[in-house]
Amino acid sequence: MTDLLPIFSSKQLKVIEAFTIQSEPISSIDLMERAAKKCSQWIVKNYSIKNIFKVCCGIGNNGGDGLAIARLLLEQGYKIEVFIIHYSHNYSQEFTINKKRLETLFPKFLMEINDVKHLPHFQKTDIIIDAIFGIGLSKPLSSMAAECVNAINKSDATIIAIDVPSGLFIDKHSSKSSSITKATCTLTFQFPKLAFLFSDNAIYVGNGHILNIGLKVNDDIQKQQVSFYLTENFIKQLIKPRQKFSHKGTFGHSLLVVGSMGKMGAAIMSAKSLLRSGSGLLTVCVPHCGYEIMQTSVPEAMALVYGKEYIHFNELDISSYSTIGIGPGIGTEIETQKSVKYILQKFKKPLVIDADALNAISVNKKWLSLIPQNSILTPHPKEFERLTKRVTNDFERHQTQIEFSKQYQLYVVLKGAHTCITTPSGESFFNSTGNTGLAKGGSGDVLTGLITGLLAQGYTPKEASLIGVYTHGLSADFTKEQKGEVAMIPSDVIENLPAVFNQLTNVL
Secondary structure, three states: OOOOOOOOOHHHHHHHHHHHHHHOOHHHHHHHHHHHHHHHHHHHOOOOOOOOOEEEEEEOOHHHHHHHHHHHHHOOOOOEEEEEEOOOOOOOHHHHHHHHHHHOHHHHHHHOOOOHHHHOOOOOOOEEEEEOOOOOOOOOOHHHHHHHHHHHHHOOEEEEOOOOOOOOOOOOOOOOOOOOOOOEEEEEEOOOOOHHHHHHHHHHEEEEEEEOOOOOOOOOHHHHEEEEOHHHHHHHHHHOOOOOOOHHHOEEEEEEOOEEOOOHHHHHHHHHHHHHOOOEEEEEEOOOOHHHHHHOEEEEEEEEEEEEEEEEOOOOOOOOOOOOEEEEOOOOOHHHHHHHHHHHOOOOOOOEHHHHHHHHHOOOOHHHOOOOOOEEEEOHHHHHHHOOOOOOHHHHHHHHHHHHHHOOOOEEOOOOOOOOOEOOOOOEEEEEOOOHHHHOOHHHHHHHHHHHHHHHHHHHHHHHHHHHHHHHHHHHHHHHHHHHHHHOOHHHHHHOOHHHHHHHHHHH
């Protein structure tokens, strides 16, 4: 998939590194030097020469990276102290080469640590480079390696992890009782790591930065890949140009079933964002208490009224709509739940299901089999847990999400810092846009409207999910620049959608 960033396992990454060495061709030590140069360039760009750097290196290839980075920074006049953590004597070949290079050029800056007591007292003003363990870790840290990581974490210093924070598994859950570096930032090579995208690990990864070191992926691994990180170039390729002779019918007729007494804000936000998505026609089904509110706040939308304070109907003609979005603000009244069931049974095309509609299904799990295939569900973690089961960590939740999508042939948009979209075929797509300004009531309603409007225009459920999630986050990033993360509100995100679509369609 062009311009998507694949997310590889540690096993795959080792195969990719070997393939790069063979096909470029390049020696392993020169590839390590290339990676070290990328890291040192990033450090030079972001940190002053006045800082004191303390580089903690293991005895494997991650330690070799650290030694090479230290040498390159010393050559540029940075103040560097290097500590080799002797948790073993099984040096990797690349580590040995870089150790000799450093000893030849800058021997006085290198210290070998055989006991954690010999580590320096780290100052709060220090910058520690963590290069003890990388992606090859197979078991929790122990003995001296664990003691060194604990000492680093107690320092309150700025910590830069190289490729992976030491002690963190990238393919499976890392216990909070384990010794894991709590990095300020992580400089990772070429591809995002799955563990970095889960909230459980945010305390370890800090701010992640992906550095391109020119790794080459062989066709077999590329074809097998099912996990990806979204990029702007990829989303741009999905967005369809609007033809000159198009009309409102060309871009679909959406129905939103939204709102109840006291929750008409959710209805309005979902309706406004749907219209900003480019959908041609919108009808909104609301209770009577929300009729005037909707007609006044969103004059572009047509309105149907069913129920007094909450939506309920035994019959509704839904045959003419391109798609239906249901859930924001509808409440959980028994009659409203029956209306949700009616739509699940009667509508034969993909739906967008959110919020209280998901809650209705979670207390009537037999309804899961009624959901039209390829529908899009947009839960937050608690809503997803109610639909499925309680889990103990993010890796388990992610696997549950994949299995759920495959079992019911649905798209699941699990909302979070890196919202994850899983598909009926078992693919996972993690979002790269957005910020904590979205951590406010109403943000999910905006996303529901966006995805529904895109689906109505003829985008596939997969395309609608990916574009909707990415544009929602990007609009929040635009809003952050204007108003900051604290004060921004979901309505601001809606107002910035035109600028987002202009950028993604190259309209000036």
